[in-house]
Amino acid sequence: MNYAIASDIGATNLRVGLVDTKGVLEQKQEYPTPQNDPNEVISLLYKAIERLDFNGKNIAGIGLGVGGLVNYEQGIVEYTPNFSFNNINLKDILTKRFKMPVYVDNDANAAALGEKIYGAGKGTKNLVCLTLGTGIGGGIIINDSLYRGTTSAAGEIGHMTIQTGGPLCGCGNDGDLEALAGGRALDKEAREVAQKHKDSLIFRLAEGKIERVNGALVTKAALQGDELSNELLKEHAKLLAVGLANIVNILDPDIIVLTGGMAEAGNLLLQPAKDILKKRVFADSTRVPKVVYGALGPDAGILGAAALVFEQSVK
Numbered sequence: 001m002n003y004a005i006a007s008d009i010g011a012t013n014l015r016v017g018l019v020d021t022k023g024v025l026e027q028k029q030e031y032p033t034p035q036n037d038p039n040e041v042i043s044l045l046y047k048a049i050e051r052l053d054f055n056g057k058n059i060a061g062i063g064l065g066v067g068g069l070v071n072y073e074q075g076i077v078e079y080t081p082n083f084s085f086n087n088i089n090l091k092d093i094l095t096k097r098f099k100m101p102v103y104v105d106n107d108a109n110a111a112a113l114g115e116k117i118y119g120a121g122k123g124t125k126n127l128v129c130l131t132l133g134t135g136i137g138g139g140i141i142i143n144d145s146l147y148r149g150t151t152s153a154a155g156e157i158g159h160m161t162i163q164t165g166g167p168l169c170g171c172g173n174d175g176d177l178e179a180l181a182g183g184r185a186l187d188k189e190a191r192e193v194a195q196k197h198k199d200s201l202i203f204r205l206a207e208g209k210i211e212r213v214n215g216a217l218v219t220k221a222a223l224q225g226d227e228l229s230n231e232l233l234k235e236h237a238k239l240l241a242v243g244l245a246n247i248v249n250i251l252d253p254d255i256i257v258l259t260g261g262m263a264e265a266g267n268l269l270l271q272p273a274k275d276i277l278k279k280r281v282f283a284d285s286t287r288v289p290k291v292v293y294g295a296l297g298p299d300a301g302i303l304g305a306a307a308l309v310f311e312q313s314v315k
Contacts, residue, residue, distance in 0.1 A: 002060040004309035005049055005098075008107055008301030009033060009041065010067040011082035011134040012261075015298075016048035018057075019306035023118035025299055027052055038085045042093060049098065061101035061312070062094055063305035065110030067137060072152045075104040081170040082135050082184075103308040107131065107301050108155060109146055111294070112139025113311075114304030115257045119295035124254040128247050129294070130157060131301070132262035135170070136178040136243075140251065158182060162242045181239040183262055186215035189232060201226040219265045233265055237272035244273060245280030248289060259294035259301075266293075 003026075008015040010033060017028040029048050034040035049062070068080030075091020094102045112121075112129035121127040125144050131137040138157030140147040148154050158178035159171055166175025167185070179185060194203045194213045201221040206212035222229035244256060262269065274291050281288050294300050 002310065003054065003057045004060055004306035005052060005054065005062045006302045006305035006309070007045060007048070007062070007064045008110065008305060009045070009064060009085075010107055010301070011080070014041070014044060014048070015302050016045070016052065017299075017302050017306075018052050018054055019303060021310055023114075023303050023306070025303065028299075028302070033083055035083050038088055041083075041085055042088075042090075045094075046097060059100060061103060061309040062098060063110070063308040064090060064094075064102070064104045065107035065301045065305045065308075066090070066104060067107045067133075067135070069153055069156075070104055070106045070109075072103075072105050072109075072148055075102060077104065101309070101312065103305075103312060105146075105148075105305070105308055106137065106139070106152075106155065108137030108139040108157075109148065110139070110302075110304030110308060111137070111259050111296075111300040112141055112155075112257070112304065113146060113307045114296055114300040114302075115259065115294045116141050116144075117307050118303050119300060120257050120292050121255055126251070126253040127255050127257060128157075128251060128253045129257045129259060129300075130243070131260040132183070132240075132258055133260035134183045136182045138247075140253075142251075157243060157247065160243065160246060162239065162246075177239070177243040181236050181243065183215050183260075186218060186232065186236055186262070187213070189235075190215060190218045193228060193232060197228060200228050202229055215262065216264070219262075219268070222265065222268050230268060233268050234272050236262075237269050238276055240269070241273045241276035241280060244277045244291065248277070248287065249282045252287065253289050255290045255292065257292060257294045259296070259298075261298075263293045263297075 069078045108131045115121045127141040129139040136158030138155040163175035167179045169179035
């Protein structure tokens with residue numbers, strides 16, 4: 001059986017694992033992503049890969065999903081809006097180090113592929129995946145193939161403008177979906193609300209320390225029935241629904257799969273977003289596709305990165 005070494009490199013976490021062709025993640029490591037020094041990211045990647053036990057296994061290659069703009073053909077990470085890792089030829093660097101094929105793609109493309117092959121999108125031909133984490137990424141599959149566009153930049157759903165003059169995103173754009181409905185936006189809004197409501201459950205869960213308030217605590221409080229937290233999630237659901245409606249009106253997919261840390265909010269986020277989506281889809285609400293959370297959880301990206309390798313190894 002073939003195996004792939006796979007990595008998912010996001011703004012918050014760097015994950016590395018060993019995956020077989022059936023999508024079984026046999027080994028996995030996770031570390032905080034170094035924020036300011038690309039060399040630290042590369043060194044950590046080396047260390048994580050070398051800690052895997054792949055002796056005696058047939059390794060088909062290394063697959064990586066990275067949270068940013070990636071030139072798939074050349075394997076260059078051109079731009080990452082949420083951590084410092086720009087203009088890095090990751091394919092060349094890792095090929096020289098490990099002497100095996102290396103495939104590099106956007107992390108949301110990898111997550112889309114993972115859910116298509118191993119997860120919630122099995123059996124569908126047209127799928128859109130949104131990664132709801134620190135930012136918002138997107139991966140598009142059309143007629144069973146990843147759509148990367150002319151310059152490998154397709155699928156940047158988080159950077160569609162939904163409010164001109166809105167808050168500034170890390171990419172430099174103002175009022176895009178990520179700036180309004182991404183994880184960092186929720187963190188910021190939660191701190192503002194907690195500062196005004198120091199008797200709130202959010203503030204108590206943060207032990208009275210405003211710097212500890214974040215979206216994860218909002219979700220935790222909301223799941224305990226906190227009204228303030230539920231309102232925050234509903235506001236984010238409204239903004240997310242605008243992005244979902246744009247996707248449906250442009251691409252008409254079979255299914256939209258949501259992955260990432262914000263998915264932990266469950267139906268507190270998903271249900272209001274689906275309700276609003278029905279009102280925004282052009283012409284006929286029966287055109288609304290299935291909108292579901294991914295089946296692979298935080299492993300969608302790493303399994304999709306492995307799938308990048310297996311796709312090429314059978315060609």
